Amino acid sequence: MEENFKMVAKTLFGFEEILAKELLQLGAQKIEKGVRNVSFYGDKGFMYKANLGLRTAIKILKPITTFSVHNENDLYNAIYKMPWENYLSPKGTLAIDATVHSPLFKHSLFIAQKTKDAIVDKFRNTTGQRPNVDLKFPDIKINIHIDRHQCTVSLDASGESLHKRGYKTATNIAPINEVLAAGMILLSGWDGQCDFMDPMCGSGTILIEAAMIACNIPPNLMRKEFAFERWQDWDVDLFEKIEASLLNKTRDFHYKITGYDKAPSAIAKARENIKYARLEDFVHVQHEDFFKTRKGGHQKLHMVFNPPYGERLNIDMQDFYKNIGDTLKQNYPGTDAWFITSNLDALKHVGLRPSRKIQLYNAKLEARLVKYVMYEGSKKQKYMK
Numbered sequence: 001m002e003e004n005f006k007m008v009a010k011t012l013f014g015f016e017e018i019l020a021k022e023l024l025q026l027g028a029q030k031i032e033k034g035v036r037n038v039s040f041y042g043d044k045g046f047m048y049k050a051n052l053g054l055r056t057a058i059k060i061l062k063p064i065t066t067f068s069v070h071n072e073n074d075l076y077n078a079i080y081k082m083p084w085e086n087y088l089s090p091k092g093t094l095a096i097d098a099t100v101h102s103p104l105f106k107h108s109l110f111i112a113q114k115t116k117d118a119i120v121d122k123f124r125n126t127t128g129q130r131p132n133v134d135l136k137f138p139d140i141k142i143n144i145h146i147d148r149h150q151c152t153v154s155l156d157a158s159g160e161s162l163h164k165r166g167y168k169t170a171t172n173i174a175p176i177n178e179v180l181a182a183g184m185i186l187l188s189g190w191d192g193q194c195d196f197m198d199p200m201c202g203s204g205t206i207l208i209e210a211a212m213i214a215c216n217i218p219p220n221l222m223r224k225e226f227a228f229e230r231w232q233d234w235d236v237d238l239f240e241k242i243e244a245s246l247l248n249k250t251r252d253f254h255y256k257i258t259g260y261d262k263a264p265s266a267i268a269k270a271r272e273n274i275k276y277a278r279l280e281d282f283v284h285v286q287h288e289d290f291f292k293t294r295k296g297g298h299q300k301l302h303m304v305f306n307p308p309y310g311e312r313l314n315i316d317m318q319d320f321y322k323n324i325g326d327t328l329k330q331n332y333p334g335t336d337a338w339f340i341t342s343n344l345d346a347l348k349h350v351g352l353r354p355s356r357k358i359q360l361y362n363a364k365l366e367a368r369l370v371k372y373v374m375y376e377g378s379k380k381q382k383y384m385k
Contacts, residue, residue: 013360090123
């Protein structure tokens with residue numbers, strides 16, 4: 001049996017808890033939460049599984065060594081000594097990504113350059129040949145992380161960020177990151193056991209992520225490539241076995257997932273993405289202005305959306321957020337409504353008291369994921385039943 005090794009899943013701020021829960025459900029060992037990351041243990045098959053199946057991970061790293069550094073020579077010498085022939089051929093290609101949190105080193109690009117020099121020099125001195133840098137499709141992508149005096153060298157198992165699921169053919173002016181969308185839906189507690197709506201659906205990201213959660217479809221099945229497919233120990237048979245086992249766990253969904261948007265171009269893009277994701281049986285979108293709609297029927301509705309923040313769209317934010325509150329209050333009884341915004345000032349104009357507020361980041365913008373519970377009848381009536 002293949003040995004378990006340590007891996008690190010990187011995520012967005014605020015998603016550490018749900019990522020740890022996802023890892024536990026997938027079968028990871030020794031799970032430990034950090035800040036914007038969760039470390040865990042598993043074997044090579046589990047590394048494939050984590051990349052295919054985690055909704056809130058941005059990247060899976062496989063640490064291969066850790067050492068102390070006090071200056072650039074320490075870094076160069078330690079990297080030079082590593083057995084790079086185990087990971088890369090002399091004529092192979094590499095890319096290096098560095099993050100630095102240390103008073104000793106100021107520039108991550110310099111650290112990446114120094115690492116590249118050490119690896120190239122090692123190959124040139126021992127084989128007479130040297131690997132080249134390829135930023136787009138390298139044979140191995142190396143991650144250098146320096147925290148004060150500690151340097152960790154990892155192989156990047158994912159390659160491109162895992163939010164690039166592979167189902168998006170079209171986007172709109174301010175598309176939401178797929179990992180952020182999935183994390184919001186999981187934080188909202190939606191489990192596919194009622195109707196779901198995104199009333200400002202844009203190009204359909206939240207709807208697609210919701211459908212994949214409802215049906216337990218692995219989020220990264222449509223990715224063209226993972227970085228580990230170029231590694232020397234790539235095992236295509238094992239990968240296909242893992243893929244098949246995840247697909248066997250998909251489930252039926254018996255409710256409706258609906259999206260509205262008042263821009264016809266957004267609806268066209270959403271339809272295209274939903275079709276490409278092969279989810280037309282589960283997700284339906286229509287050209288509607290949310291503020292002119294009302295909920296049909298008495299069944300429970302779970303709503304998650306990403307309204308404009310005023311960053312890129314020129315609208316009166318106070319009015320807009322007041323309309324969100326009024327529409328929810330008057331037209332959507334029996335609804336749990338969640339939305340994310342970085343416009344904390346406009347949030348005050350919703351006119352409803354949120355039952356939950358969770359701090360997140362949308363790109364670099366500090367944001368809040370808020371929940372409003374719209375009761376059937378009055379709140380008082382609900383408790384008198």
